[in-house]
Amino acid sequence: MTSLPRAILLDLDDTILEAGQRPLILLAVGETFADEIAPVSPADLAARLEAALEAFWSDATRHRQARFGIVEARRRVIGEAFAAHGAPHLTPALADRFAERFTDWRDQATALFPTARETIETLRARGVRLALITNGASATQRAKIERFDLAPLFHHIQIEGEVGFGKPEERAYLHALAALDARPDETWMVGDNLEWEVAAPQRLGIHAIWYDGFCVGLPVGGTITPDRIVHRLAELLD
Numbered sequence: 001m002t003s004l005p006r007a008i009l010l011d012l013d014d015t016i017l018e019a020g021q022r023p024l025i026l027l028a029v030g031e032t033f034a035d036e037i038a039p040v041s042p043a044d045l046a047a048r049l050e051a052a053l054e055a056f057w058s059d060a061t062r063h064r065q066a067r068f069g070i071v072e073a074r075r076r077v078i079g080e081a082f083a084a085h086g087a088p089h090l091t092p093a094l095a096d097r098f099a100e101r102f103t104d105w106r107d108q109a110t111a112l113f114p115t116a117r118e119t120i121e122t123l124r125a126r127g128v129r130l131a132l133i134t135n136g137a138s139a140t141q142r143a144k145i146e147r148f149d150l151a152p153l154f155h156h157i158q159i160e161g162e163v164g165f166g167k168p169e170e171r172a173y174l175h176a177l178a179a180l181d182a183r184p185d186e187t188w189m190v191g192d193n194l195e196w197e198v199a200a201p202q203r204l205g206i207h208a209i210w211y212d213g214f215c216v217g218l219p220v221g222g223t224i225t226p227d228r229i230v231h232r233l234a235e236l237l238d
Contacts, residue, residue, distance in 0.1 A: 007182035011191030168200035
């Protein structure tokens with residue numbers, strides 16, 4: 001069995017909760033609009049939208065500015081991608097309807113990753129101190145926590161919109177460590193974002209575990225090296 005640490009800091013979105021793979025949902029939504037976007041194919045439009053959304057959320061500055069209004073940011077990026085396509089029938093109104101349907105489908109698809117709850121319950125039962133650390137607005141993130149009854153699983157819940165700071169700021173991790181009464185060298189950080197849940201905590205001496213829930217692998221040419229990679233949270237136990 002793995003020698004468990006005193007404390008574990010866990011990310012929420014795409015670590016405990018998953019909302020499906022964005023490219024697949026974009027394609028599925030595009031297929032429901034096939035008649036309206038023709039002769040543009042759903043696959044072509046989905047690829048363009050995925051590229052636009054990936055570029056937007058990969059930009060640290062834009063990500064930081066937009067994460068308190070994800071739905072509006074998504075609507076804006078999709079609208080800009082429709083306009084950039086240059087097809088006159090891809091109107092702003094159509095883009096808005098596409099963005100709204102995409103948001104609805106992602107919300108409906110949101111669920112716990114397999115083994116997530118059972119693993120967290122087991123970790124707590126074994127005496128590990130647990131903190132949930134998530135960026136974003138209080139109302140949005142609290143709604144997810146309540147929907148999936150996650151609060152009882154954790155000793156500390158930290159939402160950026162409530163405390164006024166978030167990952168990858170150093171104080172986001174240090175605040176959680178203080179709440180758990182744990183040192184960096186006896187703590188793991190687990191999450192899907194290579195900067196927020198690997199590079200930043202590693203600089204503080206925290207053991208950083210990258211959660212690759214969709215088995216996509218590390219980016220080619222990337223410079224961030226996790227201390228460990230897992231594809232299911234249950235792997236933390238063995």
